[in-house]
Amino acid sequence: MARAIELAERGMNTTAPNPRVGCVLARDGDIIAEGWHEQAGGPHAEVMALAALEDPQAARGAIAYVTLEPCSHHGRTPPCADALVAAGVAEVVIAATDPNPSVNGAGVERLRAAGIACRTGLLGEQAEALNPGFILRMREGRPFVRVKLAQSLDGRIALGNGASQWITGPEARADVQAWRARASAILTGIGTVAMDDPSLNVRLEGHEGQPLRVIVDSRWRTPAAARTLALPGEVLVAGCADEPVPDLLAVSPATLLPLPAAPGTAAGTAPVRVDLHALMAALAARECNEVHVEAGGQLCGALLAAGLVDELMVYIAPCLLGSDGLPSFVLAPLEDMAARPGFDWIDRQMFGDDLRIRLRPQYRDS
Numbered sequence: 001m002a003r004a005i006e007l008a009e010r011g012m013n014t015t016a017p018n019p020r021v022g023c024v025l026a027r028d029g030d031i032i033a034e035g036w037h038e039q040a041g042g043p044h045a046e047v048m049a050l051a052a053l054e055d056p057q058a059a060r061g062a063i064a065y066v067t068l069e070p071c072s073h074h075g076r077t078p079p080c081a082d083a084l085v086a087a088g089v090a091e092v093v094i095a096a097t098d099p100n101p102s103v104n105g106a107g108v109e110r111l112r113a114a115g116i117a118c119r120t121g122l123l124g125e126q127a128e129a130l131n132p133g134f135i136l137r138m139r140e141g142r143p144f145v146r147v148k149l150a151q152s153l154d155g156r157i158a159l160g161n162g163a164s165q166w167i168t169g170p171e172a173r174a175d176v177q178a179w180r181a182r183a184s185a186i187l188t189g190i191g192t193v194a195m196d197d198p199s200l201n202v203r204l205e206g207h208e209g210q211p212l213r214v215i216v217d218s219r220w221r222t223p224a225a226a227r228t229l230a231l232p233g234e235v236l237v238a239g240c241a242d243e244p245v246p247d248l249l250a251v252s253p254a255t256l257l258p259l260p261a262a263p264g265t266a267a268g269t270a271p272v273r274v275d276l277h278a279l280m281a282a283l284a285a286r287e288c289n290e291v292h293v294e295a296g297g298q299l300c301g302a303l304l305a306a307g308l309v310d311e312l313m314v315y316i317a318p319c320l321l322g323s324d325g326l327p328s329f330v331l332a333p334l335e336d337m338a339a340r341p342g343f344d345w346i347d348r349q350m351f352g353d354d355l356r357i358r359l360r361p362q363y364r365d366s
């Protein structure tokens, strides 16, 4: 199963909106074939492994190790459970069950009904970690949100005048490219677009296609000349449905996504702002699994306050940006230490001179 997980990782940047899945066929303790899901629309991992057998008869009596429950429904390809039954495997060992409502245990049932022994849960946690976005989208109808920030030792993400390029070194910035590449969408706020005019694309050698780029922009202020709008790939500008769209933006290459205003912001007491829950539901409806956020403190703070951050990834550079620098999270003042948001460690690693820390907000556990 550990090998099947390694194989699944090969599809890290290419399977969305499908999950990353690997499969190993074994007999008498030896691997006889392996496969992984390479691309949405292409064959699933089980079918790839079966096709890799020199002699199709060799599957008879073999054990299939699969990182995700074999599908039982006709999607873009026929059910993998049927392919395993037809191939005559004796046993299927599954790491994680598929939360997709059209599978969700039905794959296991189908295999058992055909007399095939099934076990689930082997390296289940590691297998689920391959697909945090797919799993959350199936279970909760929203994507997995990873917030990336580059900050100084004094917790600032830009100078007081807004300049932030570059806080971290080339090694950290290269690492960010790999995280962008695995995401279904890259999300920023209009504040960052106005200040930095970022590209927000993937610039990895050999990488094909681009994640969806999303600008959260309640009052449709995105300049039609923004750099990101002219680059290959789709750009979505998410604004408030009741706000007028300027003509230039309406005829720009951007796709406009009108959304409701966040509760409490439409009443005139606060500036009208996009409802971030509605935004995430809209991105899930577009089959976005992982959303990679590179925004300023306003949007990062609002996402955190809305309970929509699943992972925080912060690159800390060994420098100071000064007390008028911009904070990583703009949050309402806290008056009680007991109410301070807490985080659990995922990992930490050096990239050149910068330290990358990854954390999980504790509210995800409650």
Ligand SMILES: NC(=O)c1ccc[n+]([C@@H]2O[C@H](COP(=O)([O-])OP(=O)(O)OC[C@H]3O[C@@H](n4cnc5c(N)ncnc54)[C@H](OP(=O)(O)O)[C@@H]3O)[C@@H](O)[C@H]2O)c1
Binding pocket: 148, 149, 150, 151, 156, 157, 158, 161, 162, 163, 164, 165, 167, 188, 189, 190, 191, 192, 193, 195, 196, 216, 217, 218, 219, 221, 262, 271, 272, 273, 274, 275, 276, 294, 295, 296, 297, 298, 299, 300, 302, 303, 326
């Ligand atoms: N070091 C880093 O990692 C990093 C990364 C990105 C940016 N930055 C820096 O951050 C600065 C920009 O920060 P920022 O906070 O102004 O930009 P931001 O967070 O990217 O964008 C903020 C804007 O998003 C819009 N928005 C729409 N819906 C919202 C909602 N529900 N909640 C909050 N905001 C919402 C708001 O404008 P509307 O009300 O008009 O919609 C808000 O002003 C720049 O100096 C940039 O260089 C640093």
